[in-house]
Each structure stands twice: as C-alpha cells, then as structure tokens.
Amino acid sequence: MATNRTFTMLKPDAVEKGHIGAILEKISASGFRIVAMKLTQMTKADAETFYAIHKERPFFTDLVQYMTRGPIVAAILEKDNAVEDFRTLIGATNPADAAEGTIRKMYAESISENAVHGSDSDENAAIEGAFHFSGREQF
Ligand code: ATP
Ligand code: MG
Numbered sequence: 001m002a003t004n005r006t007f008t009m010l011k012p013d014a015v016e017k018g019h020i021g022a023i024l025e026k027i028s029a030s031g032f033r034i035v036a037m038k039l040t041q042m043t044k045a046d047a048e049t050f051y052a053i054h055k056e057r058p059f060f061t062d063l064v065q066y067m068t069r070g071p072i073v074a075a076i077l078e079k080d081n082a083v084e085d086f087r088t089l090i091g092a093t094n095p096a097d098a099a100e101g102t103i104r105k106m107y108a109e110s111i112s113e114n115a116v117h118g119s120d121s122d123e124n125a126a127i128e129g130a131f132h133f134s135g136r137e138q139f
Contacts, residue, residue: 005035006082007128008090009117010073012066015039019107020073023116026103027077030089035076036133042068050131062112074132076125083125086118 010023028034042050047067054060079085091102094111098104108114119125129138 004080004082005076005078005122005129006086006125007117007119007132008075008077008086009067010075011113011115011117012068012070012072013109013113014107014115015071015073017107019115023103023107024073026106027089030079030085032077032079032082032086035078036129036138037073037075038132038137039071040074040132041071044068046131050128059112066113076129076133076138083119083122087120090116090118 008027010020014020014023044064047064048055051060051063051067054063057063077086089103091098091104091108093104093114095104095108095114096111098108103116104114107116119128
C-alpha cells in the first residue's frame with residue numbers, strides 16, 4: 001500500500017497567502033487521490049520530530065519556527081508512483097531552481113519558505129502519514 005501513497009503538507013506560507021485552493025486543484029488535476037486531509041498546526045515538539053533528520057543543520061531553528069507559525073494542510077495522497085511523481089510536481093527545494101509549472105516555482109518564496117512538503121521515499125511517506133493521521137482518518 002505504501003508504494004502508491006505519499007504525504008504532503010501545504011506549509012504555513014502557502015496557507016497565509018491563500019493558496020490552499022489553487023495548490024489542491026493542481027494536485028487533483030495531476031491525478032492524485034486524497035486519502036486523508038486536514039487543516040492543523042504543528043507544535044514545536046511535532047516539528048522537531050518531523051524534521052529530526054535536519055536537527056544538526058544551521059537552518060533547523062528557523063525551520064521549526066516557520067513550520068509552527070500557523071496552520072498547515074496535511075494530506076495523504078495516492079497515485080501510481082506517488083512519491084516520485086509528487087516530488088516532480090512540487091519541484092526543487094529552492095524555487096529558484098524549480099522547473100516551470102511546478103508548485104514551488106509558482107507559489108514558493110525561497111529555499112526556506114517553499115510552500116509545500118513532499119515525502120522523499122515510500123518508507124518516509126508511511127512514517128509521515130502515520131505521524132499526522134490515524135487509520136480511521138484514511139479513506
Ligand atoms: P521537504 O522535506 O519540506 O519536502 P525538501 O525535501 O525539498 O523539502 P529538505 O532537504 O528535506 O528539502 O529540507 C527540508 C526543509 O528545510 C525545506 O523544505 C526547507 O523548508 C528547509 N531547508 C532546506 N534547506 C535549506 C537551506 N539551505 N536553508 C534554509 N532552509 C532550508
Ligand atoms: Mg525533505
């Protein structure tokens with residue numbers, strides 16, 4: 001099951017700017033089915049756990065502050081080849097390097113405030129989905 005699912009967050013900057021609808025439209029038009037979705041806000045402990053892999057990086061404190069400053073949209077998405085295809089749809093981490101038509105090219109501000117998260121492996125998609133959603137919230 002994990003092989004055709006990925007996990008995403010529309011990050012606080014995208015929500016603040018009113019881009020939820022436009023980004024979800026692009027995700028749906030790209031063939032992803034919504035398995036689970038909610039508007040939620042991460043606590044400091046949540047963000048520190050979610051991004052624990054980056055805890056030694058110089059940007060970690062700023063990353064936690066950014067990801068907790070307002071609500072996010074968390075979602076589990078399903079499609080063949082979901083992880084890779086969603087990473088292609090969102091574009092490079094730095095919007096300056098992102099391809100034309102990608103979500104980050106269209107909606108991201110900078111490498112630190114880049115509008116959207118996408119899981120980087122099937123294993124992480126399953127971990128991240130389970131971090132935000134119980135089994136009963138997945139359809
Ligand atoms: P995400 O995991 O959010 O989908 P990503 O996989 O493209 O993004 P990662 O390397 O996992 O990139 O970095 C996680 C997040 O940390 C980035 O999305 C961005 O918000 C922030 N970040 C990454 N690199 C930098 C950097 N050099 N300077 C500032 N912030 C950064
Ligand atoms: Mg990442």
